[in-house]
Amino acid sequence: MQKVFDAKPKRSSQTVNADTITAALSMAVHEHRIAPGSKLAEGELAEIYGVSRTVIRSALQALAHAQLVEIKKNRGAFVAQPTLIEAHEVFEARELLEPRTARSAARLSRPDDIDRLKRHIENEHLAMDAGDQGLALSLSGQFHIEIARIAGQATIQAFIETLIARSSLIIAIYWRRESALCESHAHDALIRAIEQNDCQQAEELMHSHLVDLHSALDLREKANVARSLREALIP
Amino acid sequence: MQKVFDAKPKRSSQTVNADTITAALSMAVHEHRIAPGSKLAEGELAEIYGVSRTVIRSALQALAHAQLVEIKKNRGAFVAQPTLIEAHEVFEARELLEPRTARSAARLSRPDDIDRLKRHIENEHLAMDAGDQGLALSLSGQFHIEIARIAGQATIQAFIETLIARSSLIIAIYWRRESALCESHAHDALIRAIEQNDCQQAEELMHSHLVDLHSALDLREKANVARSLREALIP
DNA sequence: CAACACAATATTGTATACAATAGTGTTTTC
DNA sequence: GAAAACACTATTGTATACAATATTGTGTTG
Numbered sequence: 364m365q366k367v368f369d370a371k372p373k374r375s376s377q378t379v380n381a382d383t384i385t386a387a388l389s390m391a392v393h394e395h396r397i398a399p400g401s402k403l404a405e406g407e408l409a410e411i412y413g414v415s416r417t418v419i420r421s422a423l424q425a426l427a428h429a430q431l432v433e434i435k436k437n438r439g440a441f442v443a444q445p446t447l448i449e450a451h452e453v454f455e456a457r458e459l460l461e462p463r464t465a466r467s468a469a470r471l472s473r474p475d476d477i478d479r480l481k482r483h484i485e486n487e488h489l490a491m492d493a494g495d496q497g498l499a500l501s502l503s504g505q506f507h508i509e510i511a512r513i514a515g516q517a518t519i520q521a522f523i524e525t526l527i528a529r530s531s532l533i534i535a536i537y538w539r540r541e542s543a544l545c546e547s548h549a550h551d552a553l554i555r556a557i558e559q560n561d562c563q564q565a566e567e568l569m570h571s572h573l574v575d576l577h578s579a580l581d582l583r584e585k586a587n588v589a590r591s592l593r594e595a596l597i598p
Numbered sequence: 599m600q601k602v603f604d605a606k607p608k609r610s611s612q613t614v615n616a617d618t619i620t621a622a623l624s625m626a627v628h629e630h631r632i633a634p635g636s637k638l639a640e641g642e643l644a645e646i647y648g649v650s651r652t653v654i655r656s657a658l659q660a661l662a663h664a665q666l667v668e669i670k671k672n673r674g675a676f677v678a679q680p681t682l683i684e685a686h687e688v689f690e691a692r693e694l695l696e697p698r699t700a701r702s703a704a705r706l707s708r709p710d711d712i713d714r715l716k717r718h719i720e721n722e723h724l725a726m727d728a729g730d731q732g733l734a735l736s737l738s739g740q741f742h743i744e745i746a747r748i749a750g751q752a753t754i755q756a757f758i759e760t761l762i763a764r765s766s767l768i769i770a771i772y773w774r775r776e777s778a779l780c781e782s783h784a785h786d787a788l789i790r791a792i793e794q795n796d797c798q799q800a801e802e803l804m805h806s807h808l809v810d811l812h813s814a815l816d817l818r819e820k821a822n823v824a825r826s827l828r829e830a831l832i833p
Numbered sequence: 834c835a836a837c838a839c840a841a842t843a844t845t846g847t848a849t850a851c852a853a854t855a856g857t858g859t860t861t862t863c
Numbered sequence: 864g865a866a867a868a869c870a871c872t873a874t875t876g877t878a879t880a881c882a883a884t885a886t887t888g889t890g891t892t893g
Contacts, residue, residue: 380876415878416654416845421659428663437845437884452753460755463694517695518687522757596843615846640875650848651875672854674874 381421384412385457388422393504393531394429394443394497403432403440429525431532450533454555454577457526460519461507462570467514469557469565476513477558483509484550491547506532508555510569530576539581549575609726616656619647623657627666627677627730628739628766638667664760666767678767685768688722689812692761695754697805702749704792704800711748712793718744719785739766741785745792745804765811774816784810 391397403423405416423440426432433443445453483506490499504527511520549572556564626632638658640651658675661667662745670708718741725734739762746755786809
């Protein structure tokens with residue numbers, strides 16, 4: 364079996380608790396190193412991370428609440444598989460929240476915020492050039508979270524973070540191969556608008572960026588790809 | 599000590615699992631039967647509900663993720679005490695999400711939806727007449743959730759549910775005694791707009807309703823009421 | 834040989850035992 | 864007698880053991 368987890372077992376200098384495992388699994392999902400639908404067996408994870416099942420369960424429950432994994436009673440935890448309907452809902456919610464947030468960010472941004480955004484973009488380009496699409500996607504998501512952070516609304520930021528996490532799953536399932544994911548230009552333009560405190564422009568750019576993403580999902584064909592075996596195999 | 603929990607210990611016919619305990623505690627917070635800041639000791643809850651600490655911990659973690667309780671490392675779980683800033687953020691988020699949701703609800707509502715809303719209002723009035731302010735408040739919150747349900751966006755509905763849960767805590771802390779909480783009229787007007795599929799009216803009514811609620815919070819005096827002893831006692 | 838029933842196995846759900854930590858009370862020392 | 868060091872208690876954090884459940888494999892029966 365392929366090794367997909369990045370945390371080393373039993374690094375004695377660092378305590379491995381539920382939060383670190385939650386973060387590690389979350390990162391693995393964000394970077395598409397674990398596919399939607401994958402079984403996350405407690406015993407296996409406990410062995411990998413060198414802790415008891417107790418702390419694994421805690422981590423899995425946290426991920427379940429963020430809707431990144433689905434826990435089925437007496438069946439175990441699986442990486443979530445958002446349905447087509449849920450995919451639409453997630454992007455509609457993002458189109459509702461993020462443009463307004465980008466506007467606030469443009470109004471409130473300070474010079475060091477811009478620096479951080481630019482560093483993010485650089486890393487994104489670097490990952491892209493290195494061919495690490497998973498990392499690039501993850502950084503791309505963090506870019507949106509960074510904008511929410513600048514807007515200074517922790518409550519809405521938390522919502523956006525869960526939406527972006529789910530978006531990563533949605534992209535893993537419904538992204539159409541044909542369209543390349545070169546959204547870097549959109550991000551570049553966003554930074555400029557925010558840097559110049561152009562609220563209106565920032566809001567509009569974010570909105571069109573999200574509409575682009577939304578429409579780049581393959582909404583028909585993949586719909587009936589193995590959501591459940593039963594549905595897939597009954598003609 | 600006063601008995602604040604409603605679940606009977608060891609009802610043999612019904613399995614008591616983490617979800618039921620989460621719901622029971624959540625309800626108790628919604629109805630203001632447990633005050634913000636209260637300690638929720640694992641052993642005590644385990645005894646009350648007749649289960650082991652394992653399942654109590656699971657329930658508390660779920661509540662923590664919904665931000666209804668705060669878990670402090672090696673200290674335990676406490677009913678959350680939203681700060682003034684968080685209170686503002688929650689209502690600003692509601693003002694962003696709910697008017698749009700009310701609009702959708704007005705567009706999509708069906709006759710039986712209206713029936714359910716009206717039954718909700720009735721129960722709200724009944725609880726009010728019976729002097730059970732806690733129950734009335736809880737039902738009032740559920741009214742908003744019901745509207746989100748009608749709008750048919752599960753993702754946004756989930757956000758609104760967490761916002762309303764936190765609103766209950768905020769009201770417990772920052773509600774000013776002077777203003778009576780007779781928001782029933784606002785709800786009545788909302789139902790009429792939704793029943794008549796008047797989208798614009800529903801959106802505006804919801805917005806002004808939330809602004810009313812927001813402004814009915816006491817944002818100055820209570821701000822420095824025992825957020826922490828340290829801050830309260832140092833001049 | 835197909836279909837059902839039953840047993841074996843593996844995994845999750847729960848309880849309990851032990852370890853670690855924070856808070857509190859007591860004792861010692863100056 | 865005040866302050867600091869220590870020990871004690873209570874509570875949380877973690878591991879492990881046991882119970883319950885689902886799945887899979889095997890055998891029986893028509």
